Amino acid sequence: MIENGVAIDDSFAEAFPMKATRLIITAHNLTWALNAAVSATGFATSVIACGCEAGIERELGPEETPDGRPGVSVLIFSMSGKELAKQVERRVGQCVLTCPTTAVFAGIAEGEAIALGKNLRFFGDGWQISKVINGVRYWRIPVMDGEFVAQETTAVVKCVGGGNLLLLCRDTDAALAVSEAAVAAMKALPNVIMPFPGGVVRSGSKVGSKYATLSASTNDAFCPSLYGLAAKSEITPETRCVMEIVIDGLTEADVGAAMLAGMKAGIALGSAGGLLRISAGNYGGKLGPFHFHLRKLLAAGASS
Amino acid sequence: MSGWRLTLRQAPAVRVDLRGVLPAALAGLSSAQIEQVPVGHGNALVPLGEFFTIQSGGNDDTLAFEGDLSRFDRVGWQMASGRITVNGPAGHYAGGCMTGGELLVKGHAGLLAACEMTGGQLTVEGDAGDFAASTLPGSVDGMRGGTLIVKGNAGARFGDRMRRGTALVFGNVGDFAASRMVAGTIGIGGSAGAHVGYGMRRGSVVFTTVAPPIAATFVPALVEAQVFWQLLARDLARHGGPFTQLPKRAIERHLGDLAADGRGELIVAR
Numbered sequence: 001m002i003e004n005g006v007a008i009d010d011s012f013a014e015a016f017p018m019k020a021t022r023l024i025i026t027a028h029n030l031t032w033a034l035n036a037a038v039s040a041t042g043f044a045t046s047v048i049a050c051g052c053e054a055g056i057e058r059e060l061g062p063e064e065t066p067d068g069r070p071g072v073s074v075l076i077f078s079m080s081g082k083e084l085a086k087q088v089e090r091r092v093g094q095c096v097l098t099c100p101t102t103a104v105f106a107g108i109a110e111g112e113a114i115a116l117g118k119n120l121r122f123f124g125d126g127w128q129i130s131k132v133i134n135g136v137r138y139w140r141i142p143v144m145d146g147e148f149v150a151q152e153t154t155a156v157v158k159c160v161g162g163g164n165l166l167l168l169c170r171d172t173d174a175a176l177a178v179s180e181a182a183v184a185a186m187k188a189l190p191n192v193i194m195p196f197p198g199g200v201v202r203s204g205s206k207v208g209s210k211y212a213t214l215s216a217s218t219n220d221a222f223c224p225s226l227y228g229l230a231a232k233s234e235i236t237p238e239t240r241c242v243m244e245i246v247i248d249g250l251t252e253a254d255v256g257a258a259m260l261a262g263m264k265a266g267i268a269l270g271s272a273g274g275l276l277r278i279s280a281g282n283y284g285g286k287l288g289p290f291h292f293h294l295r296k297l298l299a300a301g302a303s304s
Numbered sequence: 305m306s307g308w309r310l311t312l313r314q315a316p317a318v319r320v321d322l323r324g325v326l327p328a329a330l331a332g333l334s335s336a337q338i339e340q341v342p343v344g345h346g347n348a349l350v351p352l353g354e355f356f357t358i359q360s361g362g363n364d365d366t367l368a369f370e371g372d373l374s375r376f377d378r379v380g381w382q383m384a385s386g387r388i389t390v391n392g393p394a395g396h397y398a399g400g401c402m403t404g405g406e407l408l409v410k411g412h413a414g415l416l417a418a419c420e421m422t423g424g425q426l427t428v429e430g431d432a433g434d435f436a437a438s439t440l441p442g443s444v445d446g447m448r449g450g451t452l453i454v455k456g457n458a459g460a461r462f463g464d465r466m467r468r469g470t471a472l473v474f475g476n477v478g479d480f481a482a483s484r485m486v487a488g489t490i491g492i493g494g495s496a497g498a499h500v501g502y503g504m505r506r507g508s509v510v511f512t513t514v515a516p517p518i519a520a521t522f523v524p525a526l527v528e529a530q531v532f533w534q535l536l537a538r539d540l541a542r543h544g545g546p547f548t549q550l551p552k553r554a555i556e557r558h559l560g561d562l563a564a565d566g567r568g569e570l571i572v573a574r
Contacts, residue, residue, distance in 0.1 A: 069534075
């Protein structure tokens with residue numbers, strides 16, 4: 001299958017169930033809401049060593065937030081509800097509670113509740129005040145710029161993590177341009193984040209390693225520096241730079257929609273823009289329950 | 305199945321205790337059975353049919369009273385679900401210990417309306433007597449949840465020992481409003497009598513129109529608490545009346561009562 005000169009592999013991305021929550025961070029102005037959100041979603045590219053995958057979903061206008069101030073909605077994904085609760089508490093405690101003028105609210109109402117301000121309230125050293133407004137409990141914690149308001153809990157939902165696209169490109173310039181365009185198209189969609197730096201990861205991995213202690217290692221088949229050396233290579237003399245985009249979404253449909261948007265953005269640039277082939281990472285289909293077939297996504301996108 | 309309509313025959317000689325006459329309790333009964341439901345009349349138990357003519361009518365799980373029920377106490381007492389409408393005044397303890405459902409009193413309510421309520425909503429379109437949203441004599445906590453709306457005025461000790469929930473008065477309140485308040489929200493659309501917030505530990509009392517006399521045991525707050533105020537004001541605004549414009553208004557706060565815990569606040573909209 002070739003679209004605008006881009007070969008689409010008959011392959012699929014294999015994704016896994018995760019647990020997620022959405023937080024609404026508001027502040028006196030958008031700058032400070034973003035400062036808190038960027039900080040709270042920092043060092044959250046992969047659950048392997050960060051504990052969670054997190055990103056900014058979108059910016060919110062004053063009319064969209066509970067307190068009528070500008071805000072940012074943030075999605076945080078983890079492998080278990082327990083780990084998610086730990087990450088939320090640490091990140092909100094260190095990055096939102098500390099950030100000037102912020103307040104934090106749950107962005108998802110339905111689901112198992114985990115602590116948001118519930119434990120952070122003890123920072124108030126007894127001066128904290130609980131307030132139940134229309135059935136929702138908030139904590140008001142005195143801080144040096146006034147008070148930090150945090151909803152007591154946020155809800156955890158089941159979600160899908162690890163949707164991905166592999167963009168095989170002519171060279172570095174083309175690979176960056178294509179992946180930037182794809183990430184921009186995906187960022188326009190709700191309910192998804194691309195957790196890696198700028199949304200893009202260059203160190204795609206395969207399962208397993210020659211070292212017994214490593215469960216994953218570099219995806220040698222896609223490394224241009226190993227062309228001719230590795231036993232099996234996907235690299236050709238024309239495709240010399242490969243980027244991967246990883247997508248976490250609240251539902252299977254959200255991840256599929258983001259992958260489709262990314263592919264379309266890449267195809268729009270086409271082989272003239274340096275994108276030669278689109279593939280996806282999987283583990284043979286035995287590990288993850290969610291399979292996103294590239295050609296099926298494009299076919300469904302074309303018919304709708 | 306449908307609801308029931310109870311029309312008062314004539315005012316009783318002594319006070320009647322209507323506890324147990326609830327939509328859920330009457331739902332499975334015939335009108336003949338409802339006439340036999342015993343209610344307290346002075347120190348005797350008298351069939352309900354002595355006081356009311358009983359007709360079916362209205363939606364499921366509803367109960368409507370027609371007439372002057374000012375001698376009938378405990379309308380909606382411990383109600384958990386359904387809807388009661390009193391087309392006229394109600395006696396004492398209206399909506400007392402309610403846990404859910406809705407009670408609408410189209411006239412005045414007597415003493416202790418919504419006392420120790422934990423859920424649901426009581427709306428009094430006329431005035432409420434003393435000790436509305438407060439505590440039964442001897443209890444530690446007053447209103448513990450739910451919503452009380454008084455569209456007229458309320459008497460003294462409004463919200464005494466209140467712990468949670470929302471109690472709003474569109475008009476004036478008497479002396480000792482929010483006395484010994486533990487937490488929760490009180491909104492007052494008119495003026496308040498003396499000793500507002502006497503001994504209050506926590507909780508918020510909002511004044512939309514008239515600043516109350518504030519005791520020396522409260523201190524002015526330097527910070528507006530804008531986030532909290534927007535959350536609260538937007539919730540109060542949906543009840544309408546003098547609360548409608550609150551989210552657009554700036555506030556000043558007074559913190560106290562320092563003679564008690566001191567974490568309560570009197571919020572005056574400017």
